[in-house]
Amino acid sequence: MSMWTELLDLPYSVNRIDAAGVPTRALQAGAGEDVIFLHGTSGHLEAFIRNFPAHAARYRCHAIDMLGHGYTGKPDYPYEIPRYVEHLVNYMDACGITKAHIVGESLGGWVGAWLASDQPERVRSLQLLCSGGTVANPKVMERIRTSTYDAVMSDDVNLTRKRLELLMADPVKDVSDELVETRHRIYHAPDFVKSIENLLCLQNMEVRQRNLLRPDRLARIKAPTLIVWGNENPFGEIPEAKEIHENMPGSRLEIFGHCGHWPQHEQPEKYNALSLEFLGSVR
Secondary structure: OOHHHHHOOOOEEEEEEEEOOEEEEEEEEOOOOEEEEEOOOOOOHHHHHHHHHHHHOOOEEEEEOOOOOOOOOOOOOOOOHHHHHHHHHHHHHHOOOOOEEEEEEOHHHHHHHHHHHHOHHHEEEEEEEOOOOOOOOHHHHHHHHHHHHHHHHOOOHHHHHHHHHOOOOOHHHHOOHHHHHHHHHHHOOHHHHHOHHHHOHHHOHHHHHHHOOOHHHHHOOOOOEEEEEEOOOOOOOHHHHHHHHHOOOOOEEEEEOOOOOOHHHHOHHHHHHHHHHHHHHOO
């Protein structure tokens, strides 16, 4: 069964949106207030397939391949956080979106939080799903860099599978052959291979330090914020989530048991119910 069968009963489209000159692949469905889903490092919009039917019943939903990722354009410069934010805002402008609910997983949360701190008028609410960007742990950074780089530079599909399995508490259940094939094709597209150093620049300590979400920046975020964390997140332990929560007055923290780095994918029914309840509370 294809992961895209999740959308069989849902009218949707996959489009290329011109975001100020960067062609941006976007999955779009539904009507109402805009909800934009942002994936993690080396990811792609398929990370949110399991969330679209529930959310698109009430909202106009967008899942995009972020700058330099998936089948979105890959300009030749390092992809630091302000560049991702610029691309996201350009996408919003191209779609006529003045203000959106932002759901960011890992790198996507980092980007969403930066936008909310710099341009609060563009963010209705914020969800941080195992968000990155608040710490610079050399071991975690090396794990991300090495596992991604090796999978991109080798034709061995098992390295792509291992990169995905690293994210999940139960890889047998949540890493399908189709998901592996999708990512393997993306990883081996010539423009992706060519731009891999630009994509991995945030795993360089000097670059990461100047892009970190420090406590003073988190404290500036006034949008209603939901933080979701997996208790088996391989890239950040629970104290990291609690510190984010403490640095964001009024935020809400939910920890999922037996969950890794993709709570929206690993436990979609639980996450969808929680997200919709949170979104419905935003005024």
